[in-house]
Structure formats: C-alpha cells, structure tokens
Amino acid sequence: MKTSTNKSPGTRVVFSGKGIAEGFLKCIPLGIGVFAYGIVFGVLAVQAGMTPLQAQIMSLTVFAGASQLMALELWADHLPVLALTATVFAVNLRHLLMGAAMRDWLVRLPPSKTYFSLFFLTDESWALSVREMASGRKDAGFFLGSGLCIYVFWNSATGLGATMSSLVDRYFRDPSVLGLDFAFTAVFLSLLIFFWKGKSQLPVWLIAGIVAWLFFLVLPGKWYIILGGLAGGIVGALRDA
Amino acid sequence: MLEDGNLVFAACIILMTAATYFTRAGGLFIISKITPPPRISAFLNHVPASILVAIIVPSLAGKGPAEFISAAITAAAAVFTRNLILSLLTGLICISTLRAFVF
Known part of the structure; x- marks a missing residue:
C-alpha cells in the first residue's frame, strides 16, 4: 500500500490502495449507468462510420461521454479535425472548474499521482469524490478509484456496443426505457442533498440553478454547467467576503 | 488512401x-x-454544490410529472437515509413505476 503525506501540517492527505478500492466500489452504481451510455456510444460510433477498434481507441484516450457523443455528429469521411477538437474542448471546459475544486486533496499529493488521477476525472466520479472530500475523508486514492471505475465501465460498454452493434441496436437503444436517463439526475440530486448545511446556501443554489437553466436554453453543449457553477461560486464568494 | x-x-x-x-x-x-486569496477560496468552496445544481436543474427542466415526483421522492430518500445507493434505487423504482403505470 503506497502512502504519501502532504506539505502543510495539520491536513494530512494520503493516497492508498484501500482508498482506490473504496472509490472504485462506491462508484459501481454510477458505472452501471455509464455502461448503458457506453453501449449507445459504441453502437452510434459504428453507425457513424468508425470501426469498432477506432471507437475503442477513442474511449480509451479521449474518455469523455458527452464529448464523444457530440463528436459523432461531426464524424464524416473527411474528418473536421479542428472542429472536433474545439467541440470536445468546449464541452469539457466544465472539468477545469471541477479539477480546481479538488484542490484540498490534489495539491497535497505528489504531482505524478495528481496528474495521473486527473486523467480519469468524470462528472460522476468527481461528484462522488468531492462529496467524500467535503465529508472529511483524507484518502485521495478515492478520486482515482472512482475514476478508474467509470473508465472500466465506459470502455467495456464501448467495446460491447461497437462489436455487437447490429444485435444491440435491435434490443437496446434508449436508456430511458430502464429509467437510466433519470439515474444520473437521482445521483446528482442525492449528492446535492448531502451538501446541504443550512438555508444560507439557498441563494447560491438558486442563482446557480437559474443561470444554468437560462444558458441551457440558449447555448449548445454543456456550457450551462460551467456557467451555473461559476455563477453560484461568485455569489457565494461575494456573500462570504 | x-x-x-x-x-x-x-x-x-x-x-x-x-x-x-x-x-x-x-x-x-x-x-x-x-495561493488563492480568501475570495477565490470562498468561490471554490461554493463550486461543487453549484455545479451539481447546474447539472440537475436543466436535466429536470421541461420534463413531466413522473420526473418531478420521482425527483422529490429521491431527495426525500436522500434526506432520510443519507445513503446514495438507497436514494438512487428509490428514484429508479419510482420513475419506472410512474412511467409504466401512471403517466
């Protein structure tokens, strides 16, 4: 079991195999939801003209659900490389904010562990980890473990969907039939409830929600997530200062 | 080629x-x-919950009574159980039931 301690005294952060295992296990319900969308990606990728191997390579490297699904919209015989890169970048900008919010764990680790773990940052594993961090867990391995869990589910589902696309397409196309579209809402909502500390948070949450909803209506992609997050953060900072 | x-x-x-x-x-x-100044620290402290709100609200906007009721019951389950798996299962049972039999 590898363990590393931080620089600043009083707030020790470790990075253990046990933490990695716990993060992985706790993330499995989310992994199952991701699995359903991974199958959809695999099927659609092949239909968009990718070979199963190409779809798998993309999931192993780019590893970003919403971005990959959006990339399929642009997939063509002559790949618009720059448009694809720009789209992926814009869709993933929200991760800048999510990564920064993990500072209590990650700035206290050796850079190799920090920047390796960050490769596996996803919305789902981040939400789970940031909650664990807020509730006082000191083992940053949890963040890597939960990310690895999503990685395993996303990639195995991509492979399954891409290689058996014609078969899968006949029986499984729409995750909403199993209520899986709602699963993510339910998870994020529950995690939000766990963040509740009192009425003083209401204005922050209200602004975040309104801003996110407005930008959801007018902007494509996932801009609404980062803009809602920024708005809530700014309101909170102005009030606390 | x-x-x-x-x-x-x-x-x-x-x-x-x-x-x-x-x-x-x-x-x-x-x-x-x-070294983030206090204001940046305060900002970052509010980011996680704000991002969660920002993901949740649009995912429910424009949906119907099945989703709203299920969301309310999921939230209640989270408050009472403080357990992610239990509230997720509650939400999934709720949404499947409502979609299959009610709405």
Whole structure:
C-alpha cells in the first residue's frame, strides 16, 4: 500500500490502495449507468462510420461521454479535425472548474499521482469524490478509484456496443426505457442533498440553478454547467467576503 | 488512401485527448500554482454544490410529472437515509413505476 503525506501540517492527505478500492466500489452504481451510455456510444460510433477498434481507441484516450457523443455528429469521411477538437474542448471546459475544486486533496499529493488521477476525472466520479472530500475523508486514492471505475465501465460498454452493434441496436437503444436517463439526475440530486448545511446556501443554489437553466436554453453543449457553477461560486464568494 | 485516413484519425485522437486532458488537469494546475486569496477560496468552496445544481436543474427542466415526483421522492430518500445507493434505487423504482403505470 503506497502512502504519501502532504506539505502543510495539520491536513494530512494520503493516497492508498484501500482508498482506490473504496472509490472504485462506491462508484459501481454510477458505472452501471455509464455502461448503458457506453453501449449507445459504441453502437452510434459504428453507425457513424468508425470501426469498432477506432471507437475503442477513442474511449480509451479521449474518455469523455458527452464529448464523444457530440463528436459523432461531426464524424464524416473527411474528418473536421479542428472542429472536433474545439467541440470536445468546449464541452469539457466544465472539468477545469471541477479539477480546481479538488484542490484540498490534489495539491497535497505528489504531482505524478495528481496528474495521473486527473486523467480519469468524470462528472460522476468527481461528484462522488468531492462529496467524500467535503465529508472529511483524507484518502485521495478515492478520486482515482472512482475514476478508474467509470473508465472500466465506459470502455467495456464501448467495446460491447461497437462489436455487437447490429444485435444491440435491435434490443437496446434508449436508456430511458430502464429509467437510466433519470439515474444520473437521482445521483446528482442525492449528492446535492448531502451538501446541504443550512438555508444560507439557498441563494447560491438558486442563482446557480437559474443561470444554468437560462444558458441551457440558449447555448449548445454543456456550457450551462460551467456557467451555473461559476455563477453560484461568485455569489457565494461575494456573500462570504 | 487507408493510410491517410489512419493518419487523420490518429491526429484527431491525439488532439481530442490533449483537449480533454487539458480541461481535466488545467484547473488544478492553475490553483496549485497560486495561493488563492480568501475570495477565490470562498468561490471554490461554493463550486461543487453549484455545479451539481447546474447539472440537475436543466436535466429536470421541461420534463413531466413522473420526473418531478420521482425527483422529490429521491431527495426525500436522500434526506432520510443519507445513503446514495438507497436514494438512487428509490428514484429508479419510482420513475419506472410512474412511467409504466401512471403517466
């Protein structure tokens, strides 16, 4: 079991195999939801003209659900490389904010562990980890473990969907039939409830929600997530200062 | 022809991977290089819950009574159980039941 301690005294952060295992296990319900969308990606990728191997390579490297699904919209015989890169970048900008919010764990680790773990940052594993961090867990391995869990589910589902696309397409196309579209809402909502500390948070949450909803209506992609997050953060900072 | 296609695909994958990794690592990189002033710290303290709200609200906007009721019951389950799995299962049972039999 590898363990590393931080620089600043009083707030020790470790990075253990046990933490990695716990993060992985706790993330499995989310992994199952991701699995359903991974199958959809695999099927659609092949239909968009990718070979199963190409779809798998993309999931192993780019590893970003919403971005990959959006990339399929642009997939063509002559790949618009720059448009694809720009789209992926814009869709993933929200991760800048999510990564920064993990500072209590990650700035206290050796850079190799920090920047390796960050490769596996996803919305789902981040939400789970940031909650664990807020509730006082000191083992940053949890963040890597939960990310690895999503990685395993996303990639195995991509492979399954891409290689058996014609078969899968006949029986499984729409995750909403199993209520899986709602699963993510339910998870994020529950995690939000766990963040509740009192009425003083209401204005922050209200602004975040309104801003996110407005930008959801007018902007494509996932801009609404980062803009809602920024708005809530700014309101909170102005009030606390 | 195929060779060219593979080259373009490889370039595409490398650039897309760089773009996603940059967004994953960039935020922490910046914050680790500075000692955030109190206002930035306060800002970051409010970011996690705000992002969760920002994901949830649009995912429910424009949905119907099945989703609203299920969300309310999921939230109640989270309050009472303080357990992610239990509230997730509650939500899934609720949404499947409502969609199958009610709405």
